[in-house]
Amino acid sequence: MxxxxxxxxxxxxxxxxxxxxxxxxxxxxxxxxxxxxxxxxxxxxxxxxxxxxxxxxxxxxxxxxxxxxxxxxxxxxCLVKKFEETKEKVNRIKEISEQMMESKNHNCLEEIIMISDKILKDL
Missing domain, CATH: 1.10.10.10 (Winged helix-like DNA-binding domain superfamily/Winged helix DNA-binding domain)
Structure with a gap:
């Protein structure tokens, strides 16, 4: 307790x-x-x-x-909330990019573009 x-x-x-x-x-x-x-x-x-x-x-x-x-x-x-949300999106972009590098699969580009657009829209 x-x-x-x-x-x-x-x-x-x-x-x-x-x-x-x-x-x-x-x-x-x-x-x-x-x-x-x-x-x-x-x-x-x-x-x-x-x-x-x-x-x-x-x-x-x-x-x-x-x-x-x-x-x-x-x-x-809501600056802290927006910062945390942006940080999560950037981390997701990083994960996807690392997966693409390992697999040499470029199909994930659409998701990266979509997440990037969300970040830019929120700014």
Missing amino acids: EDMVMDDKLKEKVELSILFDFYGELLKSHNKHVFEDYILNDLSLSEIAEDQGISRQGVFDIVKRCSRQLKDYEEKL
Whole structure:
């Protein structure tokens, strides 16, 4: 049970770090710095509070607010989702290309063209 809680916390941190990569520049400078220390630099709330000269609760509130903002940005803009979908399509193109190289079968070109068209259409 404890492992599942740790896995959920780790997944949440990974998700927030990805969202931060995409949308971090949209956060207020001070909030961005606090959030970055907590998520990316893995500092504790107390360490950040001491460094920033604010309360531990203040750091907690900033982290919660930033987390919500980043999730809201993704909900509205879907940049991470689009990136992941494009990445999957490119991986599929790579797989097909490797199969073609091995088998010297060029029938897969239609699928490559179709996937490429989808990627270009989505951009």
